[in-house]
Amino acid sequence: MLVYRGFSQTAPSATVLTVGNFDGVHLGHRALLARLKTAAVDAGLPAAVLTFEPHPREFFAPESAPSRLSTLREKLELLADDGVDLAHVCHFNARFASLSAEEFVERVLLGALRVRHLIVGDDFRFGARRTGDFAMLRATGARLGFQVEAMDSVTLDGERASSSAVRDALQAGRLEHAARLLGRPYSIDGRVVHGDQIGRQLGFHTANIRIKHERPPLQGVFAVEVKGLPGGPHQGAANLGYRPSAHQVLRPLLEVHLFDFCADIYGAHLNVRFLHKLRDEMKFPDYDALKAQIARDVAAVKQYFQM
Missing domain, CATH: 2.40.30.30 (Riboflavin kinase-like)
Incomplete structure (x- = not known):
């Protein structure tokens, strides 16, 4: 897996892309990554991930930010294990946080990552004050020439697989349940x-x-x-x-x-x-x-x- 830090280098080709924190790379993330890999193979393009360091919640509210499930190195290793070809690590700082939703699409998704097909979670929000959403992405993609699709959440016995659910299980000592949500110990x-x-x-x-x-x-x-x-x-x-x-x-x-x-x-x-x-x-x-x-x-x- 190729790893790029920041956006000084553009992606080597057009990409099939997903965006997220991917803390812990749980079953919900892995379902999204499986769909990403399938779409990338169908398009003959690399499967790419845009992720952030530090976690945005650590930037905005470091005192109340949750414990990390994975370090950056651990996360990148897990992404590589799930078939990702290209990872862009964005330094989440005040400059990046101030980008409007429109600037994020045009400068980051299209300019740096050369997105052709974008796959996001059903709750994905982006841009300053989180003004961007799936409807905005779909409309922008239709106008600028890239495809957008949303992934539904993954549930396990009625519980949504999420980083928060894994974190809660670990803190409660329910390691076997955490392993079920992660798909591995x-x-x-x-x-x-x-x-x-x-x-x-x-x-x-x-x-x-x-x-x-x-x-x-x-x-x-x-x-x-x-x-x-x-x-x-x-x-x-x-x-x-x-x-x-x-x-x-x-x-x-x-x-x-x-x-x-x-x-x-x-x-x-x-x-x-x-x-x-x-x-x-x-x-x-x-x-x-x-x-x-x-x-x-x-x-x-x-x-x-x-x-």
């Missing part, structure tokens, strides 16, 4: 870094994984699968949070105790898939109590994998 990527060796002192070696999520959508102790190591995926128990009982950290830290695996993996880039939540983080009075709880957690996770 929720995962976080990160690189293994050196830690303070607390896990080793407690008898449970851990891989300390630096993540780029400022506010991950879930915290606690989990059963996980880890991809990115030889012979994987590997099963393990993970803690994601701030370690209130051992050298509390200011940024969230992901620590994974891998079962039946022992190797130097510093620097490895791993993908951690969250399968089941055991409990929230807890503060323990001393290391003996913490060690005893970790032993119970590891036993519970192993039992989960045996079910």
Whole structure:
């Protein structure tokens, strides 16, 4: 997949395009991307996505913006996995936010992305003060020579598949439900870094994984699968949070105790898939109590994998 940042370079050819934040790339997004790929193959053109960084809600109201489901890198990897040929990452700033709906169509969709066929969600709004909508796009497309179609929402047992629904499920510890909305287990990527060796002192070696999520959508102790190591995926128990009982950290830290695996993996880039939540983080009075709880957690996770 080719990735362009900004609009200094125009698309290499006319495109079949969709536009959105695609946070988490859930079942609704994936249905839209499947339709995009089909239309692109039919037209003999690349399947292209326009997405934004940061998320517009982070720009307009950073204090109340929701947790991100995926970093930019994770999102681009997921888009590539779903067959996208070309991704344009728009830096969402005051200048871009001030574009009128008409300017967005003429300068971005037509000028930079050379859109021939546009596919959007049924709730798509755009332009300054969100004045642009599907009716405006369809009328403009008829006038300027590009086709526009809308995708209906995807529902699962009556619930609309959305980033908000996935986020709510993760925050509530309903990981299996989140996986159904995503079409895969929720995962976080990160690189293994050196830690303070607390896990080793407690008898449970851990891989300390630096993540780029400022506010991950879930915290606690989990059963996980880890991809990115030889012979994987590997099963393990993970803690994601701030370690209130051992050298509390200011940024969230992901620590994974891998079962039946022992190797130097510093620097490895791993993908951690969250399968089941055991409990929230807890503060323990001393290391003996913490060690005893970790032993119970590891036993519970192993039992989960045996079910």
